[in-house]
Amino acid sequence: MLEIKNLHAKAGDKDILRGIDLKVGPGEVHAIMGPNGSGKSTLSYVLSGREGYTVTAGSAELGGKDLLSLPAEQRAREGVFLAFQYPVEIPGVTNKYFLKAAYNALRKHRGEKEATAGEFLKIIKEKAKLVQMDPAFLNRAVNEGFSGGEKKRNEILQLAVLEPKLALLDETDSGLDIDALKIVAAGINAMRDPKRSFIVVTHYQRLLDYIVPDFVHVLSAGRIVRSGGKELALQLEDEGYGVLGQEAAVR
Amino acid sequence: MANETISDLTNKEYQYGFSSDIDADQAPKGLTEDTVRLISKKKEEPEWLLEWRLKAFRHWLTMKAPLWQNVTFPKIDFQDIIYYSAPKPKKVLASLDEVDPEVRAAFDKLGIPLEEQKILSGVAVDAVFDSVSVVTTFKKTLSEAGVIFCSFSEAVKEHPELVKKYLGSVVPAGDNYYAALNSAVFSDGSFCFIPKGVRCPMELSTYFRINAKNTGQFERTLIVAEEGAYVSYLEGCTAPMRDENQLHAAVVELVALDDAQIKYSTIQNWYPGDKEGKGGIYNFVTKRGKCQGKNSKISWTQVETGSAITWKYPSCILLGDGSVGEFYSVALTNHYQQADTGTKMIHVGKNTKSTIVSKGISAGHGQNTYRGLVKILKGATGARNYSQCDSLLMGEKCGAHTFPYMEVNNTSSQIEHEATTSKIGEDQLFYCRQRGLSPEDAVGLIVNGFCKAVFKELPIEFAVEAHKLLNINLEGSVG
Numbered sequence: 255m256l257e258i259k260n261l262h263a264k265a266g267d268k269d270i271l272r273g274i275d276l277k278v279g280p281g282e283v284h285a286i287m288g289p290n291g292s293g294k295s296t297l298s299y300v301l302s303g304r305e306g307y308t309v310t311a312g313s314a315e316l317g318g319k320d321l322l323s324l325p326a327e328q329r330a331r332e333g334v335f336l337a338f339q340y341p342v343e344i345p346g347v348t349n350k351y352f353l354k355a356a357y358n359a360l361r362k363h364r365g366e367k368e369a370t371a372g373e374f375l376k377i378i379k380e381k382a383k384l385v386q387m388d389p390a391f392l393n394r395a396v397n398e399g400f401s402g403g404e405k406k407r408n409e410i411l412q413l414a415v416l417e418p419k420l421a422l423l424d425e426t427d428s429g430l431d432i433d434a435l436k437i438v439a440a441g442i443n444a445m446r447d448p449k450r451s452f453i454v455v456t457h458y459q460r461l462l463d464y465i466v467p468d469f470v471h472v473l474s475a476g477r478i479v480r481s482g483g484k485e486l487a488l489q490l491e492d493e494g495y496g497v498l499g500q501e502a503a504v505r
Numbered sequence: 506m507a508n509e510t511i512s513d514l515t516n517k518e519y520q521y522g523f524s525s526d527i528d529a530d531q532a533p534k535g536l537t538e539d540t541v542r543l544i545s546k547k548k549e550e551p552e553w554l555l556e557w558r559l560k561a562f563r564h565w566l567t568m569k570a571p572l573w574q575n576v577t578f579p580k581i582d583f584q585d586i587i588y589y590s591a592p593k594p595k596k597v598l599a600s601l602d603e604v605d606p607e608v609r610a611a612f613d614k615l616g617i618p619l620e621e622q623k624i625l626s627g628v629a630v631d632a633v634f635d636s637v638s639v640v641t642t643f644k645k646t647l648s649e650a651g652v653i654f655c656s657f658s659e660a661v662k663e664h665p666e667l668v669k670k671y672l673g674s675v676v677p678a679g680d681n682y683y684a685a686l687n688s689a690v691f692s693d694g695s696f697c698f699i700p701k702g703v704r705c706p707m708e709l710s711t712y713f714r715i716n717a718k719n720t721g722q723f724e725r726t727l728i729v730a731e732e733g734a735y736v737s738y739l740e741g742c743t744a745p746m747r748d749e750n751q752l753h754a755a756v757v758e759l760v761a762l763d764d765a766q767i768k769y770s771t772i773q774n775w776y777p778g779d780k781e782g783k784g785g786i787y788n789f790v791t792k793r794g795k796c797q798g799k800n801s802k803i804s805w806t807q808v809e810t811g812s813a814i815t816w817k818y819p820s821c822i823l824l825g826d827g828s829v830g831e832f833y834s835v836a837l838t839n840h841y842q843q844a845d846t847g848t849k850m851i852h853v854g855k856n857t858k859s860t861i862v863s864k865g866i867s868a869g870h871g872q873n874t875y876r877g878l879v880k881i882l883k884g885a886t887g888a889r890n891y892s893q894c895d896s897l898l899m900g901e902k903c904g905a906h907t908f909p910y911m912e913v914n915n916t917s918s919q920i921e922h923e924a925t926t927s928k929i930g931e932d933q934l935f936y937c938r939q940r941g942l943s944p945e946d947a948v949g950l951i952v953n954g955f956c957k958a959v960f961k962e963l964p965i966e967f968a969v970e971a972h973k974l975l976n977i978n979l980e981g982s983v984g
Contacts, residue, residue: 304935330941342936346954355950356940363941395954412940 255280255451256420261312263300270296272476273312278420281448285462285487286455288473289495294455295339297473298422301453302336303329316420330356331363333419337409337426344396349408352396353378353415360416381414385441403434410441421445423454427461439464459491531590536583538562541689544589548658551665554672561678561688568682575874575906576814576843578787581752588690588723614977617970643707650706652736653698657725660696667698671729675758675795675822683754684791687723691756694725699734699765708964709738724755730765732798737768739964753812755790763798763825768806770963771819772971775811777978782841782870785813792819793849796828796857804831805848806962808971810978813842818876820849823857823885830859833959835971837978838871838903847877847908852885852918861892864956867903868979874906881918888918896926897955899948899979949976 256278263271270293278284288294300307301314303326314321321329344352357377358368369377382389385407397405406426413421423442427435442465446452454465462470462484470486471478474495480486532543541562545555570581601609601622612622647654653664660668678688699705730736740757753775759767769792778785788811794803805819815838821830832848850859865873879890896905905926913920929951937947953960953972960968 302939304939305931326935326938327941327943330939334939336939338936338939340932342930342932344933344936344951344954346957347950352937352940352950355942355946356937359941359943359946416940 255282256314256316256453258301258314259312261297261300261314262310263296264308264310265296265306269310270307270476271300274473274476274478276471276478278451278453280451281446282469283446283452283454283465283467285465285467285470285484286453286473287457287459287470287487287490290457292473293476294457294473295424298336298424298453298455301329301420301422302326302334327359330416330418331360335413335416335418335421337406337413337421337423339425339428341397341400341405341409343398343400345398347396348393349396350375350378350392353412356412357415378411378415381411384414384444385410386437387411402429403431403438406430406434406438407441410438410445414441414445417445417450419450421450421452423452423456425455425457427456427458435461436464459487462487531587534585534587536562536586536588536690540588544690544692547589548661550661553669554661557673557678558689561685562690564679565682565685565689568679568685570682574816575845575876575908576816576872578814578843581787583686586722586752589692611977614973646706651700651703652705653696654709655696657691657694657696657727660727664696664698667729668696668727671727671758671760673758675760675793676756676791681791683789684756687725687754687756687791691723691725694727694755696726697728697736697738699728699730699736701731701762702733703731704734705736709736722753724753726755726757727760728758728767728769729760730762730767730801732763733765734762735766737770737964739770739772739967741772741774751785752787753789755792757790757792757819759794759803761794761796761798761801761803761828764800765798766802766804767794768804769794769819770967771805771807771809772963772967772974773807773809773811773815774974774978776813777811777840777842778813780840780869782813785842786811787814788812788816789814790817792817793822794820794830795822796825796830796854798828799825799854800827800829801825802829802831804829804833804962806831806833806959807835807846808959808963808974809834809836809844809846810974812844815842815844815846818847818849818878820851821859822851822853823859823888824853825857826854827856827858828854829857831962832859832861832863832877833962834863835866835956835959835975836864836873836875837866837868837975838873839868839978841870843872843874845874845876847875849878849880850890852879852881852888852890854885856887857885858888859890861890861894862958863892863894864959865894865896865905866899866952866955866975866979867896867905868899870902872904872906874908876908876910878910878912879920880912881915881920883914885915886917888915890918890920892920892922893958894922894924895955896924897952898926898928945976945980948979952976952979 258274258276261271261274286294309322316332319332354374361368378392379389387407397408426438467484470482470484472480532540541558545558676684679685728738761767775786775788796803803821809815819832823830830850836844836846838844847863848861861877863875865875867873875894881888894907898905907924909922911920933951934947937950952975960971963971
């Protein structure tokens, strides 16, 4: 489904990604771990098309379609979803209205009829249950005045409504207490589907206790330096990222 | 320069469907006492009104054009303006195909029904939708309720005692340079009187929408709400408006007696000039309301998206004890547009309350200024004010400026002022785009969210249009 080949990218003058190769099949959950500054978040941004990054080499295709030549909104419409580490506030725009605009933009792209306000309300109320969100949140401004946990839950609600082919979860566990983490993880697990791929970017192994990955990759200095099954995450938890520096140097 | 820009606009007459026939019934260019006498005579006005005009004119001669404003424009040559010309009928168009495509595109985006588009752009209307009969029905409903609603000229003839009593009672003839000019030469305008205890049976917006008339260059509006009366009045419309006159200096006076309420909404979408800042309307207006009676309320809501220059401060004099003044404003400046707008809340009576919510949006090379005065007089015990002034910047070349003035002479008053300046952030844009919204839709969404507190004060049908209007006027401001 997702195929990344030799991906190099810069932020400004700085090389961040230095040759990423990664294949994520349909229904698979891949965890990307690594120390601060290893390029984890950059990978999510480059895949989702954020401005400020320059791809200098390599390719990324989703279902055979070149992602890198598309503007951010086209990638979203093709099924790329990024759950933000720091979800953004949009004052004065209700959650419901925002999500309906997004939902209909995607439907329109697929040549489907746009949902009416009534139809959409049914959908969103159903999905809100997945993340145990009080329907009152739907009428509040997007992320405005939300707690850290509420913001993350809101991201997963959006994921559930937009039903992407590829979900990129950027440090979704950061700033969450254990109860909120469980709710968010349950929401994500409910979204696991044979047709949907996940890339879970995280610094800590903790999240992977709840979202069990099929593969774990360790990113260091812009390259994947180790790949393995879910047990790799546990090993890292014991050993720390310290050893990676040496490994990367050896390679 | 002024001549050039004025002639630019007049040269466009044909393009936008204005009649270019030379009308015999007009005064020569320039302004003298004779011009004022001619206007008054042509309108068959009573002696007292001529005297009132002359007094204003003589005062105007002693005044100097103000220079403190934060907008710039070439010096206006007041002798190069024609101050009287009989109302010219617009050229009637055979079909919408003859309307300027740009204007039509705007109609479509605003979602204005076809039949209304025709009326607004002066296309001959077919029998199915007879605007005359609609207007007649409105008039009947209003007169049954005892509401007087007519042109200013008509009011001078039919209700001279009311006009005499209230004209200039809020904005005196010599109030300021442009108000004095207007007082001397005003062409026509609207008069609205809601008698004691009457709630005006319809939003007067509806009336305007159907009866979109050609507003004059020097318009004068007077609205009086007697004890316990209520009226909601909407000026302007979302449809783009072209006019051959560059300078518009209107005066609006509102009077609210005991327990009366006046809600005055404005949507202004005059021609803003082209993308290089050439041409466009100068909108220099004096708007003021007097809450004369106890517990009266005057509420101004304005959405200013048009004009090359918008310069006005819809204000409230809170005379009656317990009276309330409100000002809700969205001002958008794109391309080379300039705006210096805000309000004055003058607290005179006890326990008077005012609310100011101002949202300025600057894009392109637009310059947007909020200027406001909250004045609490000595006797205004227990006065309260809440002001919120937010500015939103888009791009690197625009500007936002805020000049809040406060004069407090009573220690029991409470004043709150909040102000923010923000940019449409790259992170907000990316967030929206990552969810599948185009950059244009994303900006529209963010800006409309920013303006929400003001839009919710508009009559509902216009709130929807105002939302679309902002999006249209922001087109091309991204990227």
